[in-house]
Amino acid sequence: MSEVAAYRAKEGGSMRSYTVGFIISIGLTIAAYLLVTQKVLSGWGLVYAIIGLAVVQLFAQLFFFLHLGRGPNRKWNFVTLILMLIIVFIVVAGSLWIMHNLNYHMTPQQMNQYMRQQDGGI
Amino acid sequence: MEESAVVRPPSLKEERQEADSKTIFGFWVYIMTDCVLFASLFATYAVLHNNTVGGPGGKELFSLHYALTETLLLLTSSFTCGLAILAARARDKDKVLFWLGVTFLMGFGFLGLELHEFHSLAVSGNSWRRNGFLSAFFTLVGTHGLHITSGLIWMGTMMIRVAGSGLGRINVRRLTLLSLFWHFLDIVWIFIFTIVYLMGGAGV
Numbered sequence: 001m002s003e004v005a006a007y008r009a010k011e012g013g014s015m016r017s018y019t020v021g022f023i024i025s026i027g028l029t030i031a032a033y034l035l036v037t038q039k040v041l042s043g044w045g046l047v048y049a050i051i052g053l054a055v056v057q058l059f060a061q062l063f064f065f066l067h068l069g070r071g072p073n074r075k076w077n078f079v080t081l082i083l084m085l086i087i088v089f090i091v092v093a094g095s096l097w098i099m100h101n102l103n104y105h106m107t108p109q110q111m112n113q114y115m116r117q118q119d120g121g122i
Numbered sequence: 123m124e125e126s127a128v129v130r131p132p133s134l135k136e137e138r139q140e141a142d143s144k145t146i147f148g149f150w151v152y153i154m155t156d157c158v159l160f161a162s163l164f165a166t167y168a169v170l171h172n173n174t175v176g177g178p179g180g181k182e183l184f185s186l187h188y189a190l191t192e193t194l195l196l197l198t199s200s201f202t203c204g205l206a207i208l209a210a211r212a213r214d215k216d217k218v219l220f221w222l223g224v225t226f227l228m229g230f231g232f233l234g235l236e237l238h239e240f241h242s243l244a245v246s247g248n249s250w251r252r253n254g255f256l257s258a259f260f261t262l263v264g265t266h267g268l269h270i271t272s273g274l275i276w277m278g279t280m281m282i283r284v285a286g287s288g289l290g291r292i293n294v295r296r297l298t299l300l301s302l303f304w305h306f307l308d309i310v311w312i313f314i315f316t317i318v319y320l321m322g323g324a325g326v
Contacts (some may be wrong), residue, residue, distance in 0.1 A: 018204040025197055033190050036324045045326050054316040065305040073147040084154040088161040095165035
């Protein structure tokens with residue numbers, strides 16, 4: 001087994017990997033907090049920035065805390081992670097898309113009328 | 123052609139390692155399905171977060187300072203949980219108990235802060251009954267809180283087990299699963315902090 005493969009097959013991290021992950025996570029959390037409280041950005045720019053920071057922190061923790069890509073199961077860990085991400089994307093993006101469309105195509109009068117019909121039916 | 127390769131039967135140690143890695147993979151699959159559960163709650167929250175029916179929104183209700191304290195507490199407990207695992211690999215029982223104790227106290231503090239927030243929201247008339255936004259908020263954050271509660275119960279029983287029977291193979295395996303669970307809960311909280319508190323507090 002080559003040295004890289006031996007390193008990858010080793011389960012768990014080292015003191016160094018946990019410390020690096022911890023410092024990166026604290027930095028990203030405080031950066032997102034300051035972006036909001038100091039009103040550096042606003043609107044969609046702010047949304048993209050803080051969600052971007054959260055996603056970076058997700059990968060930092062997956063790598064440094066959960067040791068993704070290490071251990072004997074690394075291949076199947078990746079496969080299930082990717083399957084999970086696909087399902088999460090379909091559920092979240094699909095829900096938002098459908099509900100946005102419903103809101104967009106329904107006038108407030110239609111909405112009120114519909115709710116009255118529903119109340120009357122019960 | 124004759125079969126020349128002799129297949130060596132696996133040793134007991136190899137068989138056990140194989141079984142351990144299968145258990146850990148099974149737990150990883152459970153965590154992935156739990157992510158799907160949280161994704162559906164996040165989607166519900168994202169759809170309903172503007173449905174306040176005249177009530178106050180996230181900007182009025184959430185204290186960002188308070189949420190940051192909760193976040194840093196949980197993040198630090200995730201780190202100390204990692205230190206407990208390193209100590210378990212080194213078979214250092216006292217260190218494992220110490221770091222698990224620290225992790226437990228910080229997780230307990232986090233849960234206390236969360237329950238205090240829920241209580242003050244409910245007594246000020248902003249319970250889950252008020253509108254769709256608050257129903258979705260309490261469901262999402264409350265489900266995470268329930269996971270934290272079960273993690274704390276698990277951690278408490280593991281401390282008793284380790285104190286009683288030491289760091290055998292099975293206890294180390296269980297500690298590995300517990301640490302996966304605890305790191306996963308911290309990752310879910312990053313998204314609650316970002317989507318519920320930061321975006322709610324900024325009013326976007």
